[in-house]
Amino acid sequence: MQIRSRWSAIVGYSLVGAATQLVWLNFAGVTTVTAARYGVSESAVGWLAQVFPLLYVVLAIPCGLALDRWFRPALLAGAVLTALGAVVRLIGNDFGWLLAGQILASIAQPLVLNAVTGITGRYLQEKDRPTGIAVGTASIFAGMVIAFLLSAIFTTSASIPTMLIITAAFCVAAAAVLTTALYTLKPSFTPTTVPTPATAAPPAPAAATRPDSAAVAPPGSAVAPGLVPAGAQPPGRPDRGALAAAWGDPLIRRLCVLAIFPFGVFVAMSTFAQALLEPAGVSGGTASTILLLQVVAGVVGSATIPILVVRRRAESLLLVVSLTVTAAACALLALAPGTATGFLSITVIGLLLLPALPIVLELVERRTGEAEGTAAGLIWMSGNLGGLVVAVVVGLLVDHPYAAFLVMAAIALIAVPGARALRRPIAELRSQSQP
Structure with missing residues (x-):
């Protein structure tokens, strides 16, 4: 059953x-x-x-x-x-x-x-x-x-x-x-299962006499070359631990680097939008409403967009689109700050940028199995670090809204090549996870 x-x-x-x-x-x-x-x-x-x-x-x-x-x-x-x-x-x-x-x-x-x-x-x-x-x-x-x-x-x-x-x-x-x-x-359910034929490898001879060395792969995940699944021990080596298993995966490391940029832009925008829009005549109450609408749009987007994206196998495309549109929205705020552009730009940023988080976390869940807590922690840590760094930089430019918005646009654009480069490893992950 x-x-x-x-x-x-x-x-x-x-x-x-x-x-x-x-x-x-x-x-x-x-x-x-x-x-x-x-x-x-x-x-x-x-x-x-x-x-x-x-x-x-x-x-x-x-x-x-x-x-x-x-x-x-x-x-x-x-x-x-x-x-x-x-x-x-x-x-x-x-x-x-x-x-x-x-x-x-x-x-x-x-x-x-x-x-x-x-x-x-x-x-x-x-x-x-x-x-x-x-x-x-x-x-x-x-x-x-x-x-x-x-x-x-x-x-x-x-x-x-x-x-x-x-x-x-x-x-x-x-x-x-x-x-x-x-x-x-x-x-x-458990985060690990017996490997599917697509991911299983012939057991090493030494593993036949060592039950604790039998590596198993998480459901729907691929084992990267040289990556030992969490909870497993390679023959003749001590347990590397969940942190080594998570950080030892090149895809997880790339996702951590990528997370810095959208997190950073979102935190900086949420922190300083009111101060940056004030010189353009946007009141504090209006700015608060704009930020509230941004998060509401993010809630709607996060609950719906990732589901559709995963079904259509378009994770990399969504990340590229969200980062590109975010850069364009920040550039619009730099060139024409105001109430109307604030509502439009910041709401679109929330709708498209926030769903990037569940998409990245879904990739982490597919990849890491028993080390998913540590891998998710690496993603959140990278994002929060990006938020701190970008917020500090934007905070130094709070009296120069034009420059501050352009800096956020540049930060979003910097991440686009990295998002595009994820297309191939994501496709490999998907193919390896299917029996």
Whole structure:
């Protein structure tokens, strides 16, 4: 009897994924009000958000390794820490408690986000995994939408505690749903199976007497030359570990480099769009609406476009198109900044650029098997590092919008050749994964 996909686990994960982003961006739309309420500078309030990508770069790999070895406990620890961080912010009317809560939640974020490929690989059939990754990733962006909506509703100093209470309630409920799902449903699938004829190689003679050296390939994945699948040992060599298995794959390394550019442009645009458009007469409220629409478009795009792209085998083409259109949109903002071009350009960027993430993660899931947590961590780490670097560069140009928008356009264009070069390895991966 065929085992059915367990979508309730994906629902629980999606809620917790949204919760991490809600805590992260709670203060993005009320920076000035928050600074006034707690008696700190706006720069200090900015650190309530900046601590997330900063710690992600540091913790991405350790958390990925933890997920590969102890998946359910590590993911549940992330859900609990997210909820705990949201609750800690309610303890006192003091900036220190806010920062403490943000640090707890930022530690949890890589445990949750790195698990998007792992939970789909354990609870969904192979045919459902691209959809599961798309849904899980879209929920992450949906958390951003919720954060922007709350900051648009609770705009005064007196209403900030109410916003924090609502956020904490959501995080606790999300952790409870995921905990219930993971403890009532055992994983129905494993990230590794016996190799298909297309990927299996004749066993080495030494492996016949060493059960621990029998290498197996993940479902729907290809074993790159010299890459030992996670959990396997080559004859006569010690276990290289999940990190070595993931980073030893040339395709994973190329995806990590590629992730730097779209992540960087998106983070920089989200951070500085309001300041860059202000000289063109775009108000803060209008800029917030533009950014909200950008993320909404990204949620819609991430939930639909990757599914269609995978079915049509057009992953490389979509990446090329999204990066090229993003560069054109940034160039348009440089040449003709304004409300109309802001709505058009930034919405299109969200619609086409954000779906690149689930597409890359789906390739990672197909490729890495038991090392998917570590490989996903490498992708997220690269993206967050790109976000930090590009945001710093654009921040230095915040008083020169023309130059700032052109820099973002150039960064997007730089990645186009890399996206085009993925066509061949993706085709090889697809052919090797088919029996």
